[in-house]
Amino acid sequence: MFTITKKDQKTKARIGVLQTAHGNVHTPVFLPIGTKGAIKSIAAEELRFWGAEMILANTYHLWQRPGDALIAKAGGLHKFMNWKGGIFTDSGGFQAFSLAKLTKVSDQGVSFMSEIDGNTHFLTPELSVQIQLNLGSDIALVLDEFGEAEADKKSVAIMVLRTRAWAKRARLMHEKLIANSINPNQQLWGIVQGGVFRDLRHQSAEAIKEIGFLGYCIGGVANGGESEELMYQAVKFSNPHLEEDKPKHLLGVGLPEQIVKAVSLGCDSFDCVIPTREGRHGKFFVNLKPQDGEGYYTLNITAEKYKEDFEPIDNTCDCYGCQNYTKSYIRHLFMSEEPLGIRLATMHNLKFYLNLTQRIRDSIETGKFQEFSKKYQLVL
């Protein structure tokens, strides 16, 4: 199900193939986010065309609307949205945190007070599994819980215990229902929590490993506020306690240089809203020219200095926007709120991320990853 095809000699980086019922996924890989069953502003076929192999969708949102029963009726999320690649579904655990004002967590599960209709909905580890089976995703996650980056140790410890208990319950439910589901090849992955605390990460990783999953996520590292170093620490505290040959996904990460660094620490897959959300907000990621070093910079297309800049965002980029339009024109699209601007930015940034993971894979293949990772940086 996951085959490591090459390990880097100097770091924990590796390249591998994750086999799913919807094609092979080459790792390290970046998963564009399609929370509600759509990558905002672009079609599934377009994304596939640009080379994405797996996307992430959200259990909570799809459960709320249009409902997992309807998606099951449609033949599963792949068919529903016409996405031919892999689908990774978040369990709804992130919403327990990000919608904290609207949620109440107990050992039994999470109750959500919907801001749309005011109703209260109760999500349990078992229900999350059922929903994800109805969605027919290729990789499903156990419901987990985490809190603020600054959360005190005591409360993090409680969340670690709860996440473990929920993982166990999710695992049992998944075993029970998988055979008769839309996607009998769906994998259920566990999640390591534990905040920034070495012993709690250790404890959580051991507990999740003991329950046994085909892959693991490192969670609770990208909720804003924490320092980058603490994020890497969380990975370093977790990964050594998990089987080396199983895939590891770093949830919610991140910036390009963070992904490069996390790969060197043994992470295989990533998902993040940054390329799509920031694209919608007018920020473009641009690779440095080879003569300027290894790395990238960002530009805000609405900046006045691009008003009369008739060059592409990046004339070495093979994305649709860079092939066809100038900064001046794209700035105009943003200034006049033409949806095309958002589409071009989303495509460009996703292509940037896909190209980045391609470069990471290539450099591991050719034994040059460490050199690459040491140089790779954001240039301001």
Added chain:
RNA sequence: GGGCAGGUGGUAGAGCGGUCAAUUACUCCAGACUGUAAAUCUGGCGCCUUUAUGGCUACAUAGGUUCGAAUCCUAUCCUGCCCA
């Protein structure tokens, strides 16, 4: 020619004696965004400076009243409507 209503910062449009460098919206400028309640949010937007319960210049123009005027008075210019 006569009557009436108006002229406020990039725009629209509040304010109608002090708390006004002037509500608000838009435009514009800058920034943020990490398992997407996010095509969103925040800040700035007269000039200067030692960035401050600081200085200066400003609400059509010119005078005047007043301790004090975007706000009141007079004249002038301009705009719209109505009557000749």
